[in-house]
Each structure stands twice: as structure tokens, then as C-alpha cells.
Amino acid sequence: MSLASLNLSPSKTVEINTMSNSPPLLDLSSLDKRSSTSALEPDFLGYTAQSWLDAKDRLGPVMQADINGRRQVLLCDHDANLSAWRTPDDWQYGPPTSSGIFFNEQMGVQHITQQDGPAHRRSRKLLLPSFGIGALAQHLDVLGETLTQGLASLDDTPVNLHEELCLLYTKGLSQTQVKHPTSDNSIRLLNRFEEEFISGLRLSRDDQRTWHQRPDYLKVKQEAFGIFEGIVSARLNGEVCDDTLQRLITPEKNRGFEPLNAAELVNAVYLLIVAGVGNIAILASGMLWQLSQSTEWQARLREELKDFTPAGLSGGVKNYPLLQAFILEAERCYLAAPITPKITTQDITLGGFDIAADTHVLQFIGLPHFDNQRYEDALRFNPDRWLLPNSQRANAYGGGTHLCLGMGVSRVLLPLTLAVMVRNHELTDAAQPKNVLLRPEVSCSPTTTLFPVTLTGRS
Numbered sequence: 001m002s003l004a005s006l007n008l009s010p011s012k013t014v015e016i017n018t019m020s021n022s023p024p025l026l027d028l029s030s031l032d033k034r035s036s037t038s039a040l041e042p043d044f045l046g047y048t049a050q051s052w053l054d055a056k057d058r059l060g061p062v063m064q065a066d067i068n069g070r071r072q073v074l075l076c077d078h079d080a081n082l083s084a085w086r087t088p089d090d091w092q093y094g095p096p097t098s099s100g101i102f103f104n105e106q107m108g109v110q111h112i113t114q115q116d117g118p119a120h121r122r123s124r125k126l127l128l129p130s131f132g133i134g135a136l137a138q139h140l141d142v143l144g145e146t147l148t149q150g151l152a153s154l155d156d157t158p159v160n161l162h163e164e165l166c167l168l169y170t171k172g173l174s175q176t177q178v179k180h181p182t183s184d185n186s187i188r189l190l191n192r193f194e195e196e197f198i199s200g201l202r203l204s205r206d207d208q209r210t211w212h213q214r215p216d217y218l219k220v221k222q223e224a225f226g227i228f229e230g231i232v233s234a235r236l237n238g239e240v241c242d243d244t245l246q247r248l249i250t251p252e253k254n255r256g257f258e259p260l261n262a263a264e265l266v267n268a269v270y271l272l273i274v275a276g277v278g279n280i281a282i283l284a285s286g287m288l289w290q291l292s293q294s295t296e297w298q299a300r301l302r303e304e305l306k307d308f309t310p311a312g313l314s315g316g317v318k319n320y321p322l323l324q325a326f327i328l329e330a331e332r333c334y335l336a337a338p339i340t341p342k343i344t345t346q347d348i349t350l351g352g353f354d355i356a357a358d359t360h361v362l363q364f365i366g367l368p369h370f371d372n373q374r375y376e377d378a379l380r381f382n383p384d385r386w387l388l389p390n391s392q393r394a395n396a397y398g399g400g401t402h403l404c405l406g407m408g409v410s411r412v413l414l415p416l417t418l419a420v421m422v423r424n425h426e427l428t429d430a431a432q433p434k435n436v437l438l439r440p441e442v443s444c445s446p447t448t449t450l451f452p453v454t455l456t457g458r459s
């Protein structure tokens with residue numbers, strides 16, 4: 001799971017930072033509101049990337065603004081973000097940050113995302129090996145085959161590819177990371193839970209409460225946790241499987257930490273099979289839309305991938321430079337979580353400004369992705385930029401101690417998806433991915449992604 005666009009609707013404010021050398025104050029009314037529903041157009045609190053970048057050029061990369069009834073500091077360029085990632089002890093991710101409260105309420109106090117300090121360090125050390133290429137390398141053939149068969153079964157029928165990819169990713173992960181026979185209905189249920197759970201992050205605090213107190217959401221959540229708990233309970237009662245979950249239950253080394261308890265293992269099952277699949281599919285939708293628009297890139301990728309096998313990814317994607325370039329460009333342009341919130345734990349100086357302890361700070365991790373000072377013609381999708389020496393790293397997965405836990409999973413599933421698509425299918429009648437209401441019948445419904453397309457098998 002990850003921190004999709006957050007519940008940060010701007011509003012009038014109230015708290016004043018009293019430190020003397022404070023960052024300049026941005027008047028939000030100077031920004032351009034984003035009017036499009038295109039999922040391809042970057043969204044920063046409902047304003048366009050360009051107007052934020054203009055503000056950054058006027059005021060500098062560290063500024064303040066009144067958002068959600070509170071004066072917050074905004075970090076708007078790469079250097080400011082780096083400064084924050086390099087000083088982990090200065091930052092708190094847990095409550096009362098907006099995402100800390102959200103994950104705490106929905107997933108419990110032991111969920112990794114909102115932990116801080118030693119508790120977070122322990123969770124990371126224990127969980128991280130399960131999400132890296134080392135854990136996934138042995139599953140590449142099964143994941144590749146799941147995508148190959150699953151995408152073939154969609155041929156010649158109009159589909160919402162975003163939703164179908166979510167289902168296929170969960171299916172693949174529930175045959176590999178956690179080897180557990182999961183019916184198609186259960187996979188649908190898990191995906192419905194994940195999409196309804198995580199999309200709540202895009203809502204205001206009040207709407208989040210309404211959204212997550214709906215009886216049908218509570219039922220789906222209970223059923224999803226019934227599946228996670230059933231899997232853990234079987235393992236704790238003696239069932240043994242050769243999979244990543246087993247290695248979390250009986251690790252070869254626990255690195256000197258208290259092993260994961262039953263509640264943590266339940267959350268780990270969630271993380272292993274369904275967390276974040278919607279974000280991978282957001283990125284994949286943008287990526288595949290661009291593929292559908294460029295016959296030149298289709299031909300180049302087909303040539304590079306003519307001898308491709310999933311196992312070829314065991315050393316990473318670098319053996320396929322065009323595939324890598326296309327994915328890096330999709331990560332730059334279609335990052336699913338462009339802003340991450342945190343709070344200062346002590347008085348700090350950042351970018352030459354004093355920022356008091358307990359200040360709410362928003363890291364605009366995605367804004368540098370669209371800055372012409374960092375990427376030439378930054379609003380254009382241009383994978384060739386990644387074939388030049390010294391291209392600047394993008395940060396779709398965040399950074400520092402809370403760097404996305406699922407980055408390795410995403411970086412296995414995205415190349416597999418692109419390779420299978422390029423080799424086996426044409427994308428016809430593709431419409432630009434757009435944001436639509438997830439449950440139009442619910443007044444506070446957040447959005448989800450719609451990517452209508454028909455796949456045609458290549459002979």
C-alpha cells in the first residue's frame with residue numbers, strides 16, 4: 001500500500017509559525033486549479049504541477065501554505081526532499097500526521113507505515129527481505145505465466161485494464177509470496193477491500209470516517225481480514241509451505257529482533273498479496289497507454305524483447321535497457337503518491353529556514369519530476385531521456401527510512417507486464433486513463449482509475 005494523494009484539501013487557516021526565520025507564505029489562490037479528470041495529468045492538492053513550480057520559482061523550494069486548517073511547510077524540490085530523507089530522526093510519520101492517523105485506525109498500531117523509531121526499524125528489518133528481488137526471483141516464471149495467461153484471457157473484450165491488472169497482480173502474488181489457494185471470488189474481494197481502504201487516503205478526515213464506516217465496506221474488510229487471519233492461523237497451527245510467508249514465520253535469522261507476532265503476520269499477509277497493487281496498476285495504465293500511442297516504441301521494445309523470458313529479470317531489468325527506460329519514464333510521470341506528510345520531531349533548519357518542532361510538513365516528492373530544471377521538457381513522456389548518461393533519479397517510491405516497502409514488487413511486476421503486453425498483444429481502442437468515482441452512489445466516494453482498452457492477441 002502506499003500513500004496515494006492525500007486528504008489535503010486547502011482551507012482557511014489559523015496556526016502561525018512563530019519562529020523568526022520562517023519560510024515564505026504561499027497564497028494558494030495564486031495557483032491554477034486542475035480541471036481535468038485525466039489520470040495522466042499530475043495532481044498536487046487539486047492544483048497543476050506547473051503552477052506549483054511557478055510558485056517554487058517565485059518563493060524558493062521551501063515555503064508555507066495554509067492547508068487543512070493548518071499552516072504547513074512544503075518541500076518542493078529535490079534538494080529539500082533529500083535533506084529530509086537524510087535526517088530520519090528529525091521526522092515523525094505516525095499520528096498525528098494525516099496518513100499516520102489513517103493507517104493506525106484502519107490497520108492497527110503495529111502496521112509498519114505509521115511506525116517511528118526503534119519499532120519501525122524492527123519492522124523494516126524483519127519485513128524488507130520479503131519484498132526484494134531475492135524473494136521474488138524464484139517466482140518470476142509463475143508471475144510471468146499468471147500475467148501471460150490472464151492477459152490472454154482478456155483478448156477481444158473491452159475491459160478496464162486497471163482493474164484487471166490489480167486482479168492479476170493479486171492472483172500472481174497469492175500463488176508465490178503466499179502459496180494459498182485463493183478463488184477468483186476471493187481475489188476480487190481482496191481487491192475490493194484494498195481499493196476501498198486505500199482510496200480513503202484521498203478524502204478529507206470527515207469523509208474518510210463516513211467512507212470507512214459504511215456497512216458494506218466494514219463487511220468487505222472483515223471478510224478480507226478473515227482470509228488473512230485464516231492463512232496465518234493455519235501456518236501457526238503447523239501448516240508449512242515453501243513461500244515467503246513461511247520465511248517470515250520461521251526466519252533463518254531474526255536479526256536480533258523479537259519475531260513478528262500473529263497480528264503482525266496478518267498484516268504481513270496483506271502486504272504480501274494485495275497491498276499496493278492499485279498503485280502498480282496506476283503506473284502500468286499510464287505506461288501501457290503510452291505504449292498504445294507509439295508504434296515506434298512498440299517496434300523497438302519488440303526487437304529488444306524477442307528472446308525475453310521472465311527468468312531473465314532475475315538480475316534486474318538492466319539487461320533490457322529499453323524496457324528499463326520505458327518503466328523509469330512511467331515511474332517519473334505517473335507516480336501514484338506524489339506527496340508524503342510528516343511532522344518535525346525537533347526544531348530544525350532546512351533550506352536555510354528555521355522549522356519548529358511539531359510542524360506539519362508535506363514533502364512534494366513528485367514535483368521535481370515535472371520540473372524543467374531537472375528534466376528537459378519535463379511534461380513530455382520521453383523514455384529516451386533514460387538512455388542518456390547521467391539522467392537524474394526520480395523518486396516515485398519516496399526515500400529515506402520509509403522508502404516504499406513494495407518497490408521491489410512493483411519493479412518486478414511492471415517489466416513483466418510490459419514485456420508480456422509487447423510480445424503478445426496489441427492495445428486497441430485504448431482511451432486515456434481517467435479518474436472516476438469508485439462508488440458513484442456514495443456522496444463522498446473517492447476516485448479510482450478507469451483505463452478502457454481492448455487487447456488483441458498477436459499471432
Ligand code: HEM
Pocket residue numbers: 001002003112113114115124131271272275276277279280281283335336337340365396397398399400401402403404405406407409410
Ligand atoms: C507503483 C507502486 C507504488 C508506489 C508508487 C508506491 C509509493 C510509495 C511511497 C511514495 C511511499 C512513502 C515513502 C515515504 O514516506 O517516503 C510508500 C510507502 C510504502 N509502500 Fe509503497 N508504493 C507502491 C507500491 C507498493 C506495494 C506493491 C506495496 C506492498 C508491500 C507497498 C507498500 C508500502 C509500505 C508498507 C510503505 C510504508 C513503508 C514504511 O513506512 O517503512 N507499496 N510507497
